[in-house]
Amino acid sequence: MxxxxxxxxxxxxxxxxxxxxxxxxxxxxxxxxxxxxxxxxxxxxxxxxxxxxxxxxxxxxxxxxxxxxxxxxxxxxxxxxxxxxxxxxxxxxxxxxxxxxxxxxxxxxxxxxxxxxxxxxxxxPHIRGDSDDRTxxxxxxxxxxxxxxxxxxxxxxxxxxxxxxxxxxxxGNDRNNAGHSSYESLNDAQAERAVELAGKGDKMTDTELQEFNRLMRFNGQEKDGEFATQFYKGLGGPEKTLEFYAEMSINGTDPDASKVRLDAMKDLQQTMGLALANATDPDTKHHLPGSWGDQFRRLGTQQIGWEQGQWNKPYGYQVLGGLLRYGNYDARFINPIAEHITQLHKKDPHFFLSNKPAGQADIYGFNPSGRLGSGNEPLNSVLEALGHSPDASEKFFTEPPTAYNQDGTVNKDGKPGFDSYLDLLTDKKFEWTVDTNDTNILADEDKTKTALGFGQQALGHALEAATTGLPYGSEAVPPPHSEEGAAIFHKLVERYGTDPGDLDDSPMRASLGNITADYMRDVQGAFMGDGSVVGTHGASAHLGNFDLTSNPDGLSPGVLKNFLGAVGKDPDAYGAIITSQEAVTTDLVNEAFHDADKYKELAPEIANRVDPGGEIAGIMAESRTQAVVDEKLASDAEFNEGVATADKWAGRVIGMGVGKIPVGGDVVGWVVEDIQESVVNHFTKDSSEEALKDRDGFLEDQRSNSADAIYDATYTAAKEAGYDHANAASQAEAAQREVKASYTQGRQRAGK
The missing domain is CATH 1.20.1270 (Substrate Binding Domain Of Dnak; Chain:A; Domain 2)
Incomplete structure (x- = not known):
């Protein structure tokens, strides 16, 4: 029962x-x-x-x-x-x-x-008279x-x-004899059972595998790390861990495996990865010894077998990579592994692909999730690990590299041959590989292009974590930007703003759009000419050159605009940036009305505050049009979808609490909802072929809608501040005119 x-x-x-x-x-x-x-x-x-x-x-x-x-x-x-x-x-x-x-x-x-x-x-429940329609x-x-x-x-x-x-x-079911199994905690019993099930390997039934996954899911992430540590010790060490996971992942992704088995294997990959991150964190009460990391590096370039007489054996890093794709890992564990893998890839990009299986479905391998590759290329896997590990990722991209030998030991006198992993991995000459088992991959141009992009997508995820302080894809409000994270964003803007063509059709652009959205105050401050008005969420990224005395490392406006123009050609990046700039602009306008007594004339101050948003909207409009009409990189419907799915950015930006809108309660609720609704209404376009034929008309329509969005935000803020209709409309019209002018400037710059 x-x-x-x-x-x-x-x-x-x-x-x-x-x-x-x-x-x-x-x-x-x-x-x-x-x-x-x-x-x-x-x-x-x-x-x-x-x-x-x-x-x-x-x-x-x-x-x-x-x-x-x-x-x-x-x-x-x-x-x-x-x-x-x-x-x-x-x-x-x-x-x-x-x-x-x-x-x-x-x-x-x-x-x-x-x-x-x-x-x-x-x-x-149905209520009489209700249409039962739900959002x-x-x-x-x-x-x-x-x-x-x-x-x-x-x-x-x-x-x-x-x-x-x-x-x-x-x-023990023996009335005449006490002293059987003893446990110091419930975790002891649960870890014992998980190890017992793991001992069956791929002979576990589907029911037993589901039981194993439940044990891992509900206990593997406990804060004290007791269960996770006991489980991994119970497996018998790093090599036994790799053998078990390899055996299970190949069994679960076999073409003959049932959907139930495959789904269970996806669950196992996730729960074991999360537990490994917990068990290898030196700051948990119970944790594995640091030697586990050393042993994983030693096993990384060794072949791992789990069956007697096995011929085709994967390398340790290929197996480990499947586990690393889940979990927030401590830098002391993951970064030496990430450095070693990256250096191995730099030395020989195809080292880990020499033994990959051929002619199997793409999901077959050590990454049952099927996200970003089959799991043959451990560089993709470890970058995904960094994407879930913000602190580790920040350190990876900012701290000096350590040289490693082939066997994973530190080369004390060696030089890695580059100054930073950020420079290495964003170099246009860096060779990414095709991580897929899919058939006829080289004969299918689209498949090849997609598979080549897996590594760059993973790099983008790692950069999101490093710059924002959150695992990529998180819905949470980010912590204040660190000096190191802001410096990484500065370098990214400089790198791709100087050579925007290197982002042409790049899989990284969606992540760069998310990072830009997260740093929207820095971006608008650079356009405004005095970043102090806009403020920053933590450390400044020093994007502007408005005060070279206090900001000697500022970038020229052209570099920032080039960067935005290149990134905005991606539908998801476009949606994130547009929504974020609307949120920041709305916050700035509300702040102006809140502090109205500070200004002799309010209209010029509001115009100053909405100007950057208008220019960014113009840059985004030109980028969207180039992508859809000129370069055929994406459909306009995809841009509409990018707008529709970027609604989280309104809440995140307002939730940062930099401006005067109270964070929490009804006030922030209606502000966020207004922003989300405004963005969808004003930036979702008519994607019909007929509408796209008139390029200039399409852009002019976007100009009007951008200005209308600011009109609505300004009018609402004025009314909330106590202005009557006439005065609120007057302020909103002034803001609307300013946006139309700055929008045109942005378009012209982006079109160069």
Whole structure:
């Protein structure tokens, strides 16, 4: 019978808490009894001069009795620890489920229904007179709630099963003999079971593999690292870890594998990777020794086999790369590996591709996720790892390189032959490889182009993490930019703003667009001529040359505009930049009205604040038109989609809290929603062939819409500040005129 929602929501965990207390009393009592037996009965027996039958039977009975009392104490202690941990975890899970059902669901207007088999469904109840139409945001929120509750139920079921198994092993099902398996925590029992299942390798059934994944998913990321560390130690070391993962990934991605098996293998890749990141973090309470990193580097260029008589064996880094694609890794573990892999690639770009399988589906290999390659090229994998590891990525791109030997040891007297990994990997001469097992790859130009771009996409992800301080793809508000992260963005603008042609059709542009959106205040400050008005989110990227005394490393306006023009040809980058600039401009306008008493005339100040946004909109318009009409790089519909999916940037920019809009509460809510709606309304274009024929008309339409967007933002800010309709409209019209003028400047610059 499956563990159900009703089981969890209605169970009285207070009774389990009482049992924990009772077992603690039992443990204390048996401890005292065992000590008494050891110092009393056993000690007297050892000192006694036994003779006859007593010398054998009685002495043996006393010894056995003392041992049994000690074993009973051990067994009771094990039961107490397991029950205590289970009680703590179940109370937390139960509280989260009740909050989700009793608080979160009503807020969304959603009901929760127990459908059995350990799952619930969430739905919007029909209300008389209601059309039952729901926005995508409402549907997404409902689905998130359903997935969250079902995940909590699965976690509770896993705890329940683990406790039952641990109690059974502790007791041993022998009424006349205590002292069987003992555990110091529930994690001990769970790690033991995970290792037991892993010992079966690819002979694990689908059911067993799903159990293994549950154990890893719910325990592998615990903050103290206990489970993750015990599990990896239990596997037997780095080499055994690679052998196990290689065996499982090849089994799960085999062309004959079922979809259930493949999906489970994708889950295993993720959960094992997250657990490895946890276990290799030196700052967790429980962690693997630093020698694991040394051994992984040593194994990186060695072939790994897991079957007797195996012919085609992968290199260690190819296998390890599959695990590294998931998890936020500590720099002390991942960066030496990343440096070694990059240096191996520089020396021989095709070293790791010499043994790749041919004629298989692209998903076949050590990267079951199928994202950005099959997993034969470990450079792509380790760059993806850095993309999830912001601190490590920042250090990788800013700290001086360390030279490594072929075997992964440090070459103390060696020179890597380059000054920084940022320079090396952004050099247009750097050779990227085709990481795919797909058939006829070289005969298919589109497939080849896509596969060649995997590494550059991974590089973009790593740069996002390094510059923003967040794993790429994160929805969170970024921390203040660090000096090192801002310096990386400065170098990227300088590198590609000087040679914008190097970004032509580059897979990196989407990431560069995200980074630009994150640094939009720096960008607009550079255009404004006085960055102090705009401010920065943390350290400055020094993009402008408005004050060479305090900013001697500033860039010329032409370099920044060239960079924006090249990056904006990508639909996703376009959407991120447009949304971010609208958010920053809206924030600046609101700030001006908030501090209106500081200015003799408000209109010129607002014009000054909206001018950079207008120029950026002009650059983006020209880039979009060039990409769609002139160079045929993307369809206009793709740009519309880029706008539609970039809505997170409004919340992120406002959430940075640099301006005067309060972060949190209703105020920031309506501001973000207004920005999102404005961007979609004003920058989603008519993509028909007829509309695209008139290039100038298309651009003029964008000019009007950009100005209208600023009009709306200014008018709304003025009304919120207490202006009547006439005065609010007057301020908005002035801002609108300024944007039309600066938009034209941006277009002209981008068109050069």
């Amino acid at each position: 499956a563990f159900t929602y009703m089981d969890l929501s209605e169970v009285d965990l207070g009774r389990l808490g009482t049992a924990v207390t009772d077992w603690k009393d039992t443990v204390d009592g048996l401890k005292a009894l065992a000590e008494s037996a050891r110092t009393g009965m056993q000690a007297k027996s050892d000192r006694a001069r036994w003779a006859g039958v007593n010398a054998t039977v009685t002495r043996e009975f006393v010894t056995k009795t003392g041992k049994e009392i000690s074993d009973l104490h051990t067994e009771a202690s094990s039961i107490h620890q397991v029950l205590s941990d289970a009680h703590t975890e179940l109370v937390s899970v139960q509280k989260q489920v009740r909050t989700a059902v009793e608080t979160d669901a009503p807020k969304l207007g959603v009901r929760v229904e127990d459908i059995g088999d350990g799952k619930v469904r969430c739905f919007f 995508q945001e409402q549907l997404d929120s409902k689905q998130e709630l359903e997935s969250r509750i079902n995940g909590l139920l699965a976690h509770a079921a896993e705890i329940d099963a683990s406790v039952a198994r641990a109690l059974s092993k502790s007791h």
